[in-house]
């Protein structure tokens with residue numbers, strides 16, 4: 001049990017009636033000038049969190065998970081394959097398109113690391129096709145993983161965050177959520193949906209100290225983009241002001257900031273990490 005759990009009270013709904021003032025860094029009440037004096041001289045100890053990252057078997061999720069582990073956090077790393085690299089947390093098999101699988105994985109993560117305090121919903125798939133060739137299965141399948149999967153995860157982890165008056169939720173969207181992308185109507189719709197979901201949750205959860213933000217990566221060097229041909233890659237490169245393809249570490253660093261105590265006053269934001277690719281959208 002962590003400090004935030006010890007200091008919170010719940011009613012029948014589990015989220016009302018918390019008398020402890022919400023405060024960054026654990027929700028502990030501060031009430032004396034002595035606290036203030038000590039705070040000025042004591043170096044800040046980053047709180048070690050229970051973190052859940054989806055889609056961490058490779059690509060962006062793997063780098064995000066590794067970044068959290070290297071900062072001393074306890075990380076549950078979910079993917080269908082249930083595998084991850086050494087130093088990227090504890091791998092748990094989970095298909096986010098299956099609610100029972102999500103429930104079981106979150107339960108396992110909580111048993112291993114304590115109730116989830118930081119959620120990074122990163123798992124995502126593409127199934128690119130022009131609209132006239134996109135059957136309903138292609139459309140709903142992508143939505144089911146990228147958008148409804150994120151809904152399932154939030155439902156599974158939000159209760160303890162709200163009770164403890166501290167939480168960080170990050171959705172990994174995409175630059176195409178704003179710009180659109182020919183051949184990716186399903187994917188762009190799913191990623192745009194994450195923005196509406198996040199902003200609604202930012203309003204709902206904000207009063208309980210839980211932030212919810214969206215990262216919109218541009219073109220990042222992973223298996224997902226390796227599938228594109230060289231011509232398409234150089235075409236994209238030409239439209240990136242910083243003139244380089246993004247790295248998974250670019251995304252991980254931004255997520256590390258947003259989920260830290262330093263990022264605690266940011267919620268409902270859509271943060272582009274795209275080298276300028278999406279400017280103006």
Ligand code: NAP
Pocket residue numbers: 054055056057058059060061078079080081082083094095096097122123124125145172173174175216217218219220221222223224225
């Ligand atoms: P990636 O290399 O294809 O990795 C996708 C990850 O998601 C894998 O770990 C995969 O693991 C997992 N996954 C897929 N379906 C899943 C499911 N149903 N349940 C659980 N895990 C699932 O992709 P990436 O490039 O790292 O992308 C990560 C996220 O960033 C995605 O949401 C993507 O849309 C977004 N993004 C990427 C880029 C880019 O340029 N790469 C740009 C914008 C946004 P398993 O196969 O083992 O399940």
